[in-house]
Amino acid sequence: MSSEAGPVDITDASAAVPIFIGSDVYRGSSYGRWHPLAVPRVPQVMDLCRALGWLPAAQYRTSPRAKPEGLTLWHTPDYVAALQAAETDQHVSVAVKDRHNIGTTANPIFGEMFRRPATGVGGVLLAAALLRHGGVIHAPGGGTHHGFPDRANGFCYFNDPVLAVLGLKAQGCDRVAYVDIDAHHCDGVEFAFQNDPSVLLISTHEENRWPRTGALEDRGCGNVVNLPLPRGLNDDEMALIRDELILRKLAEFRPDAIVLQCGADAxxxxxxxxxxxxxxxxxxxxxxxxxxxxxxxxxxxGGYNPWSVGRLWTRVWGALAGQAIPDVLPGPASAVLQRLEWTGLRARRPVAPHWLTTLKDPARGGPIRNEIRQRIAAHGRAMV
Known part of the structure; x- marks a missing residue:
């Protein structure tokens, strides 16, 4: 059976039952041992959820791989073909490298460089179809928000968040909100929708951090909400942002669907x-x-510490699925975390004891800085 995405049967979808979309394409797939994405991420989330008994067959779907016609809903045919050829040949010419930004330090040639991101797109397109009648879907393999129509960017070959929004619109959602809480600004998604009044984009991201886009003043046609944040953002400040900015803007916009990019690098x-x-x-x-x-x-x-990213996305799934989050992990789940290795250039921190024994982080509250209040207030006027 082909792994590519074809017509989707949504008759088994239930708005009352959250769905997890995963794939083993991520297992053993790596950008290279020196790369920040050398760390395991989606496989350990799947393994943790299974060790906790949180992935019954009725709630799990294997992500298909998007076909070229699905990818070219936003990406150019030449770019899709270039990625397919680069995976097959495991090299690119200087001309292709310059044109499409592949074969670079950030966006290297590796064994699954087409299949892996195409599977991420297949997952979000499947999710959009399953959400036709409502519900909640977790697809941790998605979230590559830096890709552009004809070039890779920031470790992202395809922009599956853009295709997720387009997929939801194709399913009849007239108003889609995209909320991005990654530490890095979603430059590719903003490029796609900055002039589309049917899409609300909200991005919280660290100021002066690559790609150094997403200024407070950047509003697009009026439905772009950028909130650059200072270093040291704490939980209490994020709670204020949630209540006074994100939820307020969503209430004004009244979306038919929301896409949340839940980057763990924050x-x-x-x-x-x-x-x-x-x-x-x-x-x-x-x-x-x-x-x-x-x-x-x-x-x-995003997410480049294997313990924190795996624990976060597992905990998010458990919360969405209504699972009781244990204070102390049972042995099989703890064993998943104990087996992890942190390779690559960014492996600098010692393993904290709670990374191996619990999904819950200690609270990291603190004072709410005036500059954050002022930046929220700058978005105070209602949207058109």
């Missing part, structure tokens, strides 16, 4: 940013968004 332990959130902040946002729309699709995104 956590304190992550080596690729200087924000200081606990995973409590991400879980609280995911649950708040679940109540804000009849359809919620939760994607992964």
């Amino acid at each position: 956590l304190d332990e992550d080596p690729m940013s200087r924000l200081a959130l606990s995973n409590n902040a991400h879980v609280s946002i995911a649950l708040a968004l679940r109540a804000a729309s009849p359809r919620l699709m939760v994607l992964g995104g």
Whole structure:
């Protein structure tokens, strides 16, 4: 049977039962041992959820691989063909490298460089189809928000968040909200929808962090909400942002569906940013968004500490699926975390004891800085 995505049967979808979309294409697939994405991510989430008994067959779907016609809903045919050829040949010409930004340090040639991101797109397109009648879907293999139509960017070959929004619109959602809490600004998604009034984009991201886009003043046609944040962002500050900005904008917009990019690189332990959130902040946002729309699709995104990213995305799934989160992990789940290795250039922090024994981070509260209040207030006027 082909692994590519064809017509989707949604007759088994239930708005009352959250669905997890995963794939073993991520197991053993790596950008290279030196790369920040050398760390395991989606496989350990699947393994943790199974060890906890949270992935019954009725709630799990294997992600198909998107066909070229699905990818070219936004990406150019030449670019899709270039990625397919690069995976087959395992090299690119200088001309292809310059044109499409593949074969670079950030976006290297590796064994699954087409199949892996195409599977991420297949997962979000499947999710969009399953959400036709409402519900909640977690697809941690998605979230590659930096890709552009004809070039890779920031470790992202395809932009599955863009295709997730387009997929939801194809299923009849007239108003789609995209909320991105990754430490890095979603430049590719903003490029796609900055002039589309039917899409609300909200991005919280660290200021002066690559790609250094997403300024407070960047509003697109009026439905782009950028909130650059200072270093050291704490849980109490994020709670204020959730209540006074994200939920307020969603209430004004009244979306038919929400896509949440749940990047784990905004956590304190992550080596690729200087924000200081606990995973409590991400879980609280995911649950708040679940109540804000009849359809919620939760994607992964950034995250370069294997323990913090796996624990976060597992905990998000458990919360969305209504599972009781244990204070102390049972032996089989703890064993998954104990087997992890942190390779690559960013493996700098010693393993904290609670990374191996619990999904819950200690709370990381603190004072709410005036500059954050002022930046929220800058978005105070109602949208057109």
